[in-house]
Amino acid sequence: MFTVFVIGTAGSGKTTFIQSFSDFLETNEIYSIKVNLDPAVDYLPYSPDIDIRDYITAWDIMKKYNLGPNGAIIAAVDMTIKYLHEIKEGIEELQPGYVLVDTPGQLELFAFRQSGEEIVQTLRRERAAIIFMIDVILALSTQSLISSILLAASVFYRFNLPMLILLNKIDLLNEKEIEEILDIINNPEKLVSGVSGKKDITVFHESIVSAVENFIKVFGCYPISAVKNQGLDKVYISLQQIYTGGEDFIYFAP
Numbered sequence: 001m002f003t004v005f006v007i008g009t010a011g012s013g014k015t016t017f018i019q020s021f022s023d024f025l026e027t028n029e030i031y032s033i034k035v036n037l038d039p040a041v042d043y044l045p046y047s048p049d050i051d052i053r054d055y056i057t058a059w060d061i062m063k064k065y066n067l068g069p070n071g072a073i074i075a076a077v078d079m080t081i082k083y084l085h086e087i088k089e090g091i092e093e094l095q096p097g098y099v100l101v102d103t104p105g106q107l108e109l110f111a112f113r114q115s116g117e118e119i120v121q122t123l124r125r126e127r128a129a130i131i132f133m134i135d136v137i138l139a140l141s142t143q144s145l146i147s148s149i150l151l152a153a154s155v156f157y158r159f160n161l162p163m164l165i166l167l168n169k170i171d172l173l174n175e176k177e178i179e180e181i182l183d184i185i186n187n188p189e190k191l192v193s194g195v196s197g198k199k200d201i202t203v204f205h206e207s208i209v210s211a212v213e214n215f216i217k218v219f220g221c222y223p224i225s226a227v228k229n230q231g232l233d234k235v236y237i238s239l240q241q242i243y244t245g246g247e248d249f250i251y252f253a254p
């Protein structure tokens with residue numbers, strides 16, 4: 001069983017990716033299940049095999065405790081802990097090859113809280129990985145790409161699991177923009193030159209940028225379109241490498 005947690009910024013396409021990647025796996029005759037851990041989602045394009053909303057919804061918590069939307073999501077994520085063992089048993093009964101886990105939109109409410117870590121550590125069994133989803137439109141400038149990768153890095157430090165970074169929605173880019181993104185992904189050292197052209201560059205900036213460069217080299221950054229099913233095969237190949245190679249894979253990736 002391979003558990004893949006899909007984490008990323010709000011609206012980056014986590015839910016859409018879960019739908020399209022599970023279709024991709026099905027086409028390749030791999031049995032996967034979809035687990036929704038977003039207590040605030042209203043509509044899902046897929047029907048989840050396991051759904052936190054069967055136990056708890058942000059909407060009910062808002063009403064019951066008179067909380068605002070963010071407070072309700074925080075409370076709902078914290079309360080998820082109570083149902084974790086039931087959720088875990090439900091997953092194990094289904095005996096899937098892949099478990100695709102959808103997480104709440106507001107990444108910080110899940111990834112940077114103790115309860116998020118407990119959820120990931122309890123639900124993972126055997127191998128696990130994180131897919132970090134970035135909306136490519138928000139990463140078009142070098143600076144924005146660097147900020148997004150730094151966010152991915154802080155999620156890595158939280159969970160310490162192998163990670164793939166996905167730049168989603170490439171169908172919204174023109175050819176030149178795609179080429180520029182691919183150029184950086186294939187030669188991440190260009191990030192340094194991309195930023196050092198700015199006149200206020202400092203040694204501190206350069207060291208951050210070179211850390212980002214190394215991060216991309218180790219984990220890999222994959223342009224995809226969850227809507228148009230582009231790039232999913234490469235994501236699958238890398239996930240399989242993590243699955244079969246183990247978590248040590250992160251230290252040996254090209």
Ligand SMILES: Nc1nc2c(ncn2[C@@H]2O[C@H](COP(=O)(O)OP(=O)(O)OP(=O)(O)O)[C@@H](O)[C@H]2O)c(=O)[nH]1
Nearest residue numbers: 009010011012013014015016104105169225226227
């Ligand atoms: N053009 C394009 N739109 C996409 C793609 N993937 C997702 N979207 C759109 O982006 C919007 C957000 O997609 P979701 O899948 O709900 O994103 P999410 O990260 O789950 O959102 P939250 O859970 O609310 O944070 C929707 O309107 C999707 O149709 C893509 O590959 N291309």
Ligand SMILES: [Mg+2]
Nearest residue numbers: 014015038105
């Ligand atoms: Mg979602």
